[in-house]
Amino acid sequence: MASSILLKNVILDGKSRDIMIENGVFKEIAPEIIDSTNCQIIDGKGTLAVSPAFYNTHTHAAMTLLRSYADDMALFKWLQQYIWPVEAKLTPEDIYIGSKLAILEMIRTGTVFFNDMYWYPMETIRAAKEMKVRAAVGMLFLSGSDTKIELQNSDINRQLENNRQAIEADGKIRLTLAPHAIYSVGKDKLLGAADKARRENYYIHIHMAETREEFKNCLKEHHMTPAEYLDSLGVLTEKTILAHSLFLSPSDIELIKARGAHISHMPCSNMKLGSGSFHYHEVVEMHNCPITIGTDGACSNNNLSMLEEMKFAALSAKRQSHNPEVGKDIDIFKAATCNGAKAFGIDGGEIAVGKAADFLLVDLEHPLMMANHNFISNMVYSADSSCIDTVVCGGEILMLHKFIESEKEILQEAKECCCRLQNY
Amino acid sequence: MASSILLKNVILDGKSRDIMIENGVFKEIAPEIIDSTNCQIIDGKGTLAVSPAFYNTHTHAAMTLLRSYADDMALFKWLQQYIWPVEAKLTPEDIYIGSKLAILEMIRTGTVFFNDMYWYPMETIRAAKEMKVRAAVGMLFLSGSDTKIELQNSDINRQLENNRQAIEADGKIRLTLAPHAIYSVGKDKLLGAADKARRENYYIHIHMAETREEFKNCLKEHHMTPAEYLDSLGVLTEKTILAHSLFLSPSDIELIKARGAHISHMPCSNMKLGSGSFHYHEVVEMHNCPITIGTDGACSNNNLSMLEEMKFAALSAKRQSHNPEVGKDIDIFKAATCNGAKAFGIDGGEIAVGKAADFLLVDLEHPLMMANHNFISNMVYSADSSCIDTVVCGGEILMLHKFIESEKEILQEAKECCCRLQNY
Numbered sequence: 065m066a067s068s069i070l071l072k073n074v075i076l077d078g079k080s081r082d083i084m085i086e087n088g089v090f091k092e093i094a095p096e097i098i099d100s101t102n103c104q105i106i107d108g109k110g111t112l113a114v115s116p117a118f119y120n121t122h123t124h125a126a127m128t129l130l131r132s133y134a135d136d137m138a139l140f141k142w143l144q145q146y147i148w149p150v151e152a153k154l155t156p157e158d159i160y161i162g163s164k165l166a167i168l169e170m171i172r173t174g175t176v177f178f179n180d181m182y183w184y185p186m187e188t189i190r191a192a193k194e195m196k197v198r199a200a201v202g203m204l205f206l207s208g209s210d211t212k213i214e215l216q217n218s219d220i221n222r223q224l225e226n227n228r229q230a231i232e233a234d235g236k237i238r239l240t241l242a243p244h245a246i247y248s249v250g251k252d253k254l255l256g257a258a259d260k261a262r263r264e265n266y267y268i269h270i271h272m273a274e275t276r277e278e279f280k281n282c283l284k285e286h287h288m289t290p291a292e293y294l295d296s297l298g299v300l301t302e303k304t305i306l307a308h309s310l311f312l313s314p315s316d317i318e319l320i321k322a323r324g325a326h327i328s329h330m331p332c333s334n335m336k337l338g339s340g341s342f343h344y345h346e347v348v349e350m351h352n353c354p355i356t357i358g359t360d361g362a363c364s365n366n367n368l369s370m371l372e373e374m375k376f377a378a379l380s381a382k383r384q385s386h387n388p389e390v391g392k393d394i395d396i397f398k399a400a401t402c403n404g405a406k407a408f409g410i411d412g413g414e415i416a417v418g419k420a421a422d423f424l425l426v427d428l429e430h431p432l433m434m435a436n437h438n439f440i441s442n443m444v445y446s447a448d449s450s451c452i453d454t455v456v457c458g459g460e461i462l463m464l465h466k467f468i469e470s471e472k473e474i475l476q477e478a479k480e481c482c483c484r485l486q487n488y
Numbered sequence: 489m490a491s492s493i494l495l496k497n498v499i500l501d502g503k504s505r506d507i508m509i510e511n512g513v514f515k516e517i518a519p520e521i522i523d524s525t526n527c528q529i530i531d532g533k534g535t536l537a538v539s540p541a542f543y544n545t546h547t548h549a550a551m552t553l554l555r556s557y558a559d560d561m562a563l564f565k566w567l568q569q570y571i572w573p574v575e576a577k578l579t580p581e582d583i584y585i586g587s588k589l590a591i592l593e594m595i596r597t598g599t600v601f602f603n604d605m606y607w608y609p610m611e612t613i614r615a616a617k618e619m620k621v622r623a624a625v626g627m628l629f630l631s632g633s634d635t636k637i638e639l640q641n642s643d644i645n646r647q648l649e650n651n652r653q654a655i656e657a658d659g660k661i662r663l664t665l666a667p668h669a670i671y672s673v674g675k676d677k678l679l680g681a682a683d684k685a686r687r688e689n690y691y692i693h694i695h696m697a698e699t700r701e702e703f704k705n706c707l708k709e710h711h712m713t714p715a716e717y718l719d720s721l722g723v724l725t726e727k728t729i730l731a732h733s734l735f736l737s738p739s740d741i742e743l744i745k746a747r748g749a750h751i752s753h754m755p756c757s758n759m760k761l762g763s764g765s766f767h768y769h770e771v772v773e774m775h776n777c778p779i780t781i782g783t784d785g786a787c788s789n790n791n792l793s794m795l796e797e798m799k800f801a802a803l804s805a806k807r808q809s810h811n812p813e814v815g816k817d818i819d820i821f822k823a824a825t826c827n828g829a830k831a832f833g834i835d836g837g838e839i840a841v842g843k844a845a846d847f848l849l850v851d852l853e854h855p856l857m858m859a860n861h862n863f864i865s866n867m868v869y870s871a872d873s874s875c876i877d878t879v880v881c882g883g884e885i886l887m888l889h890k891f892i893e894s895e896k897e898i899l900q901e902a903k904e905c906c907c908r909l910q911n912y
Contacts, residue, residue, distance in 0.1 A: 131870060132870070136813055169855035172855055336803050337806075338806045338807065338814075365870075366870045372799070382762045388762040391560070393559055431899070434902050435555045436555075438556035445789070446786070448791075449856070449874050450596070475853050479858065
């Protein structure tokens, strides 16, 4: 359990405040709180601003091991010639090391939660627990010709399910069902996932409408759009995360909104793979359907910085609509913070009494944060990870004044692991 | 004059190297160089990689004072209601402070040269000289109804011209002619600039084809595209920098290439203002016309990070062409480094014997740089300013192991200046 923290002289909405954190939540916010003897004091000295932390709603953490392994090529060549061959050789230990490396980067860039889908999820859970971040980790569902992989996956998922209570006990980790996509998971498995999610109260995490091809093929095969198809199988609920969602009809948007499902928007990955553009203006501003933000994996981004992702989200929204008023900083900031938290039932993403104490201290005396006529604008359009001084998740300190306890060891392990990968 | 520097154990192209720097250039690169007693030694310890520094070919440095002052609005409202009223009140001292703040940010983000266009250029020159960066600073030309501003500008330009020799003596600062744009500067003044540039060996720096409206109006008024119009006036030469260049016909691209003029591509600003998309594939890959990269001012970006700008350039090229193979990391990296240097006749942008010693030391033991299967990919797609450890310009150290000598004073001055601005 997190101990108490007293923030002294931090800047909140332009004013100096003291903030008391107890039992993982904001307990009191006031101009001055008299020091308590039983808490850790962090002094903001009037130059550290308190900000909500980020919630990354779609990634493949361990792929950080493959950052810069292959870039600038068409999806199929990239997967077949580069990614799949090396992925096939990744061991559970590699996934554990890669997940820790990813979480290290997330902490430095201000992220306290990630929604993950990858091989050997128990290793990602182990890494997340050790590093005290929040995570939703998917039990992967895939259909296909490779029966060995299917069986192995089923085994892994069974082990995770059997330990669900222990895994989720600390309140920071949550298991999800992660059918990969409509083109890689059969109808029966999708129906099964929907049924299981409903009965056993799971979130579903799925890639949807990432490419035009997927959209076209779905229309051809099922006479429905991907969103309609998923809805027909009972997959679209308020506990469903739809990664990408680039190809949506107006009625798809209304359907997603009506079901309360959550879109994870990933502008960097969509641009880097040349997949297409998310229709931000239509979805968010015309249909008033809230979105969340994700980074995708470090293989197709190539980093996990939600700061950078916010800027890409805002700027690509303006570019797409030819309108600088579209994709306002405050809306993008909310998508990356409270919307992401809300999607996963975390009562966080805001600095307010009673909310989860997930927050950053941001250095206002940093060249990228000056001038500071508008703090939210600076977070969305200017800041990079060097502006983040301290990161706290559920009242537990992940980074204090730039220091992360296990950083050196993780980097050393990761370095050795990457060398092995190149020789596999 | 810069003293000698010996880099020990730095990583270059994946190998450990010692590098000797003398008289502002790379003198020797070898597996080992025996220590010299007359030089400053910087030890890379096998974890700092040496990289070319960045050359920012279009910005308005002092506008950093207005970062986050007004965002997310249409260009005309933004200018009329927010930017112009506050700009009108900026004093020469404000410009000096704003320029220093901008240069501080440039150094932290790895930039050693900027091409500037703004009010009171002598103040920007003063700042650049003090902070030892390279700069091309424009003498602004504007036509219009405000005779007072025109006269004031002429006075300033005359003063600068009279002191040209002293200003340019150190080899790092260069005066340019900066007619603002074809819609804001009359034909006579553009002809005059072209003539003066030719006779007195000046660079010309101009905004061109930034908006569709400019392109259309030029066709209507002059029966020529903006590029053709500038060429008809003798403005297009190999010493011309064309900022933006979004609206180009195929023959415009060939014309620019034939004249050897330099495009400054600024994806963030173009996206943020909703101006349109640069046709990277057509210009660079189909017509083989090289480009350079700029950040524009911090008011329309909102930072001066060339690292971020490279990622936007690469990803927007892929998005624009729906092709992930377009905008390759190495081409974008060259645009931000050696192409920018070349455009201004600086023999730099590469780590090679005889080249200008403009370089960065980049921390490879940083979460954003690991895995490091491809260093250039990591610089373009993953790195942020926190990865940059040391910055050297012409053999003079601007930042050493994250420390910049005058940083605290500059930030304090800038903070006070921003407070004044809010009360103007």
